[in-house]
Amino acid sequence: MKKLMLLIAISILAPILISAAKMPVAPNGIAYYPNYMTWKVIAPSYREDKGHIRIITGNEIAIAALHAGKNPLPDGSVLAKVAWKAEKHPFFPDATIPGEFVQVEFMVKDAKKYKNTGGWGFARFVGNELKPYGKDAGFVNECFQCHMPVANNDYLFTKIVKTP
Numbered sequence: 001m002k003k004l005m006l007l008i009a010i011s012i013l014a015p016i017l018i019s020a021a022k023m024p025v026a027p028n029g030i031a032y033y034p035n036y037m038t039w040k041v042i043a044p045s046y047r048e049d050k051g052h053i054r055i056i057t058g059n060e061i062a063i064a065a066l067h068a069g070k071n072p073l074p075d076g077s078v079l080a081k082v083a084w085k086a087e088k089h090p091f092f093p094d095a096t097i098p099g100e101f102v103q104v105e106f107m108v109k110d111a112k113k114y115k116n117t118g119g120w121g122f123a124r125f126v127g128n129e130l131k132p133y134g135k136d137a138g139f140v141n142e143c144f145q146c147h148m149p150v151a152n153n154d155y156l157f158t159k160i161v162k163t164p
Contacts, residue, residue, distance in 0.1 A: 024130045026123035028137040030108055032130060033059075036080035042066060043161045052083040053098045056158045062109075063160075072119065072154040077109040079158070101128055105143075107156075117144040118155045 024032045039057035046053055058066065062077035083105075084098035103126045111119040122143035124133035133139060147155040 024125055024132050026125070026132045026139075027134045028121065028123065028140055030106060030121050030123035032104075032123070032125050033078060033080060033106060036078075036082070036104065036106070039063070039080065041161070042079065043158050045158070046086070047083070050083070050102075051086050052102055053086045053096065054081055054083045056081050066160040072111075073109050073156075075110050075112075075119075079107045079156075081105040081107075081158075103127070103133070104130075117141075118147070118151065120144070120147070120155055 023034065036057055039059050040063045042056045042058045042063070044053070044055050057080045059076075059078040062073055062079055065073045065077060081104065083102040085100045085102055086096050087099035089095040089097050103124055105122070105124045108114070108121040108123070109119055110121060114121045117140055122140045124139075124143075125131065126133055134142075144155075147157070150157050153159075
């Protein structure tokens with residue numbers, strides 16, 4: 001049990017512990033946001049095709065805008081989508097828990113800078129090494145094409161979770 005808890009803690013905290021001197025940068029110039037796990041959770045999700053448990057967090061600008069029902073979100077909004085491989089809990093097989101860290105993706109709102117992609121800049125950092133995704137800046141077309149079906153929702157699949 002201690003080993004499992006340690007592995008979960010490492011997979012969650014490893015991205016946070018990277019020093020400022022080693023911050024990775026995506027091919028399009030978007031830098032890794034080391035504090036994304038301190039942001040408020042917008043919603044959890046599960047990606048069936050990948051078997052990933054995910055949480056989406058947002059910086060203060062994004063959270064305030066989402067709570068206010070703003071659409072589109074204002075410039076300065078940043079969302080992080082964090083993914084782990086889903087695995088069964090070893091002592092409670094009916095429960096699915098986060099396993100190995102897979103990646104973190106960022107959406108950065110700047111309507112002028114990213115006008116060709118709906119006002120959003122995209123970045124992905126893969127594995128515990130946080131390897132920037134994409135061979136060149138053109139990787140964003142892959143991200144943007146995936147988000148096209150929700151263009152009328154500011155290209156966001158996620159909405160803030162309702163709670164009492």
